[in-house]
Amino acid sequence: MIYFDKVSKIYTDESIALQDVSFAVEPQEFVSIVGHSGAGKTTLLKLILAEDKPSSGKVFFGSTNIHNLRNNDVPEYRRRIGVVFQDFRLLSDKNVYENIAFSMEAAGRGDEEIESDVPHVLELVGLSKKIWNFPHELSGGEKQRVAIARAIVNQPDIIIADEPTGNLDPVNTYEIVQILKKINDLGTTVILTTHNKGVIDSLGRRVITMENGQVVRDDKEGRYII
């Protein structure tokens, strides 16, 4: 589904973010990417999101080379990916319903579809009661659940979660990981980056370990080893 073919990203001679990275992610896989800060995890995700171009090598999504997409096709492409960030990135002047509806509106969905899908997806993340609350009235874990709901509402092929538990306590971390697992069980590919040893060890799924912009380990049922 996603295929990195000898990808390097070099900002300047001194700053090499990725070096000769190759790996493939199969459909419906749950892949965790671990590594120290500056190991190249975020750069990797940016390349998948077409926010950045590789210095050399190719990144494929299915059979399309992402970085051959024309600018006009990028928004269409991004609708196939749901993104979740450490800092949630919710719109503070919109309530929970509007934050999720906003993403569907941007994707050009009809009003009726929006009205029926938003409550449904909130139910999936267990936040039905807070549908009319504003982000500042929610806890960190609840905000992250809204962000996940927003990411999955357009039924993307893949969810990218960039340290989604970085700002959360252990209980909320556990719950967010459970939700991601549930989404994966429903058939969506998940790519997760994290620093959290406990998360990785409890998942028991594939782990790619990165160091200095290179893939140093790729284990089928990996553990957090750095």
Add this chain to the structure above:
Amino acid sequence: MLWTTTKRIIRSGFFNFSRNAFVSLSSVLVMVITLSMISSLIFVSAILNASLQEIKNKVDINVYFVTTADESDVVAVQETLRTLPEVAEVTYVSREDALEAFKKLHENDQLILQSLDELGDNPLGATLNIKAKNPSQYEGIALFLQSKQTAEGTSIISDVNYYRNKVTIDKLTNFIASAERLGSILTIILVILSVIITLNTIRLAIYVSREEIAIMRLVGASTFYIRGPFVVVGIIYGIVAGILTLIIFYPVTYWLGGVTSNFFIGMNIFDYYTQNFGQIFLVIMASGIVIGAISSYLAVRKYLSV
């Protein structure tokens, strides 16, 4: 699909406008200044044009005849002049009328009246006053009269005052033309400055929304969908600023109307404003909408890269 998108863009445009009330207020005020500049340009050029027109209308040629000229000969010249296509009007002022007018002009000056009496005879010749259809045709008429003067040997025409007036008229025309040019250049510079200020104010307004733009991009909103609401807000700024400008200019021109009608030759800018309201309305509204839309379009571009 397109209709839904357009509807959403317009709705979120209005939402953004009312939500950022303070930013909207400052953008509108800056735009009112820009539009006032444009309105002033319209009024200044109207005043200058009216003055020029007025001065051109005052231009005429007087043909002075010698005192011995027969009235029939003078009338004959008048008739010939009437046949010329350039001539709009020829007025005959007889020797007696000229004397009357002269006496009236100097009725308080005993010395002049006394010397007139001492002369006994009427020293003034008959005059023909010629108005051309177009100021540029005076030259031709003057040449025609000159050729007549030389052709008939002992001429009954003593003087044609065109060449003396011409210098003054040309000077005035030049003065008005350069005043108009200077005024236009100044106003255009001011308009450009205020457009730049408007652009920056709107850019500031959009800076507030940069996070929202980033999120919209990530959820896969198209460039059109992201930019649309901002352009709508820009257009709303333009419309509101346009209406405010038109309202402000009503009392301003009313107040200035009296001043200008005394100062400039019979031109009241309040009357000009009310009579040409439709045209001014269109120019101001169109400028507001175009400036608002273009400023927003350019300002949001910065946040759309990547």
